[in-house]
Amino acid sequence: MPLRADLDAIDWKILRELQNNGRITNVELSSRVGISAPPCLRRVKRLEESGVIKGYRALLNKPMLGLDVVAFCLVGLQHQSEAELRAFAERARNWPIVRRAWMVSGESDFLLHCVATDLTTFQTFVIEELTSTPNVDTVRTALTIRQVKDEGLAAI
Numbered sequence: 741m742p743l744r745a746d747l748d749a750i751d752w753k754i755l756r757e758l759q760n761n762g763r764i765t766n767v768e769l770s771s772r773v774g775i776s777a778p779p780c781l782r783r784v785k786r787l788e789e790s791g792v793i794k795g796y797r798a799l800l801n802k803p804m805l806g807l808d809v810v811a812f813c814l815v816g817l818q819h820q821s822e823a824e825l826r827a828f829a830e831r832a833r834n835w836p837i838v839r840r841a842w843m844v845s846g847e848s849d850f851l852l853h854c855v856a857t858d859l860t861t862f863q864t865f866v867i868e869e870l871t872s873t874p875n876v877d878t879v880r881t882a883l884t885i886r887q888v889k890d891e892g893l894a895a896i
Contacts, residue, residue: 745792750775754783755792759892762796802855809856809883813870814848816878824875825849831873837865848880859883 747755753773757764764772770780787793802810817824825843832841832852840853852870856862862883871879 745790747792751783751787751792754780754787756892758784758793806857807855809854809859809862810887811854811856811862811884812882813850813852813854813866814844814878814880814882815850815852815870815876816847817849817875818877819875820849828873828875835865835869837862848878 750773754769757769757772766781766784767777769784770777773780775783784793802808815828817828828850829841829843832838832850837854837856838852839855842851843849844851854862854865856865866879866881870876
């Protein structure tokens with residue numbers, strides 16, 4: 741698949757560095773990627789304005805915040821009309837326990853990345869919210885044991 745953005749080697753270095761540390765100063769960033777500060781800042785602005793960089797956020801330590809349960813739910817719907825898919829996607833956006841969600845192909849229709857304070861909270865969500873949602877046919881869950889990789893996209 742061709743890239744949709746016109747990126748050179750310096751742009752990729754900038755993206756890698758920003759994913760490693762989004763709070764890096766422009767002077768330090770320019771030093772690490774091998775160009776002076778003014779063109780580095782212009783490149784970052786261009787990457788932001790073009791939408792390659794969507795935004796910045798703090799990565800939080802879930803266990804330190806008491807969010808000890810990370811799980812995935814594969815959800816199959818009874819009907820997959822566009823309206824039903826949109827309706828479920830909207831519900832998923834409004835569930836605080838769901839941190840990320842994807843519409844997927846295959847045996848399931850959605851993959852939900854869930855984070856909860858404890859197993860009981862997660863189970864309550866699955867039983868009282870998710871499985872009772874209109875049009876939900878199947879729910880398969882997978883509790884994580886430990887994260888073994890967390891890499892940004894620019895490492896590709």
